Amino acid sequence: MLVTEQQRLKDDIGRWVQRYGAQRSALIPVLQEIQAKYSQVSEYAMQEAADHLGIHPVEVYSVVTFYAFLAEAYQGKFVIRLCRTISCDMAGKTRVARQLENDLGITFGQTTKDGKFTLEWANCIGMCDQGPALLVNDHVFTSVTSEKVHDILELCRKSFGPLAVHDNRHEEARQ
Ligand code: FES
Secondary structure (H helix, E strand, O other): OOHHHHHHHHHHHHHHHHHHOOOHHHHHHHHHHHHHHHOOOOHHHHHHHHHHHOOOHHHHHHHHHHOOOOOOOOOOOEEEEEEOOHHHHHOOHHHHHHHHHHHHOOOOOOEOOOOOEEEEEEOOOOOHHHOOOEEEOOEEEOOOOHHHHHHHHHHHHHOOOOOOOOOOHHHHHHO
């Protein structure tokens, strides 16, 4: 990470800590802000957050690794989380998974080279009677079939704004 990027991240964290308060309870909102703007919570970001909040970096690391919505690695603009829990599994999540992997040319846990899509597994998202279910960022899709995968990806590509939680902030973060 370049020095200017580090400085920008440090300044951002400082602002967010001011907004949420320099206390332990601010940790998750601050991490969410980092994730939204930078599409990841890097080691440097964890260290900075820990310094600003006066907590041990190991504690920050364990929060980041515990919550699926925070990621140490860079994530795409659209994070697709396919439920792999039993009802969705029985409803055909494997076919949906294969289709997603084929269409995007990546496997689960990876991000496309253009930085648009990340594939991840999720545990039950509460749509068990309408499986297979998946999330695109915070938008739920149910009864997903292989055919529907194509439509969902098209929708993402076309409606680049509405479903994208990161807007174009993550492009800024990558510059
Ligand atoms: S098992 Fe997939 S949503 Fe509950």
